[in-house]
Amino acid sequence: MFRRTGLISTLIGLLALLLWTPGAARAADGECAVLAPGASAAAERAVGAACAQVAAGVWYTWGGGHGAQPGATYGQVDPTDPASEHDPERLGFDCSGLVRYAYAQAAGSDILDGVAAGQYYTHRAAERFTADQGIAPLVPGDLLAWGTSQKLHHIAIYLGAGKMVEARQSGTKVMVSDVRLNGDYFGALRVDTGAVTGHVFQTWGTGVWTRAAPSVGAARVYAFPQSTTIRVQCQKHAELVTSDGYTNDAWSYLPDYKAWMTNIYIKGPAWLDGVPTCT
Template identity: 85%
Template sequence: MLRRTGLIGTLIGLLAVLLWTPSTAAATTTPAATAVRTSAADGECAVLAPGASAAAERAIAAACAQVAADVWYTWGGGHGPQPGATYGQVDPTDPASEHDPERLGFDCSGLVRYAFAKATGSDMLNGVASAQYYTHRAAERFTADQGLAPLLPGDLLAWGTSQKLHHIAIYLGAGKMVEAKQSGTKLMVSDVRLNGGYYGAVRVDTGPVTGHVFQTWGTGVWTKAEPSTKAARVYAFPHSTTVRVKCQKHAEPVTAEGYTNDAWSYLPDYKAWVTNIYIKGPAWLEGVPTCT
């Protein structure tokens, strides 16, 4: 039979073991709590797959903070002098946008612009959806036929045609994206829509710009599938645009804007050609190799 003092000591020892066990369990589960999630509850906004760059994760965090703040979609929103929410405009093609001038928020490209500016400290994606998709900062591009398999969180998804891209969103992983979808709605997390005009995706390189970078001039300047005025149209620059030139060659002579030139430049981000007349610089661009 245990003496009274022995019984008390035994009880204290058992109590210590019980108190120690939960803290050990908590310590062993901490890494799992901080791991990247690979699935999402309805409406959850987060990085949902591994492999994203630190800048892409910060861009997603910035966009998701706006979702959490219940910010409105507003047509034209986010395109002020600096990245950030602005009051929108009435879209004459969308009756649901009548209240957009009263709503502080973002449209699709305004949200992308803001997210990457917050992530990098640089207003690197200041433009509409097409300008963002065709950015000269592209690290890699993906076609619609490739689906979602090669994508990483932070990649930009685009809808429309090569001539007119009308929507853009940020991929989260696990088949989800964060987007400013349409008037009358708040910023949201959605399933990626691979039908209905999905065009492809681009991975943004947030580091130093590589390649031969130039500025175009003029408005409504069409790029072409081949270095010829008779070739199929690919995309029209709405205004002066920063472009990356891979190479140049002598081809069909073009006369425009009081100039005549037979030099054409290949733009890898557009997979298209443009006459050198509309690229700021000499008729034959310095430092750019000849296409072979």
């Protein structure tokens, strides 16, 4: 015969079982999975590919995942991080290497090759979210970034329920973490794995800055570290620029960066074919 306290405990346990949901349990116990509705099938595949690395106990390695094809690679020693001394011995991913691999698996092609900044500013962005918006508008598979407009240094994949999967730092493995909105959280984006839209071009040169206005004296926004695929919205005649043996007064507006770039460093004619004039 149950004592009264035992009966009450039993009833509470039964009630908890009735109210239990798989998603809530996953969010609580740190399992890596899609933890909220709303994601596209491709985004869910990206989450699954990243979570498989958690399950396999794959290491963070500095520079890992940036081989000729998406996938884990041996890392390098980061001269600024003593914890990276064993990274050349470990097969794994850094933050952007993991994102690259996850979305390559999801899309069937290498659509996010590059470092964190290049991935955040991708011409495949379907939608962008500011830091002030927090995580409320996000769905699983969205990418979260940390840093500044001049240097983004970290990127991760949102799972839902305030959780993310990331390759965080040397000495750790690919993990599930709470989303960190403090510090230098920069914003997020939703990846479009479908056909690329708009006027797409390739830049050339290294360390080429985009500007807040079509002038070399305007505030710097972001510097392309290498040749990068960009989307151009429109172009206009503005300040005359001479650089690397070329002179041109045409500037293009890049909507993914909310910035301007001299056409000198965009592969193609001085005035880009098919791109409308900015009004």
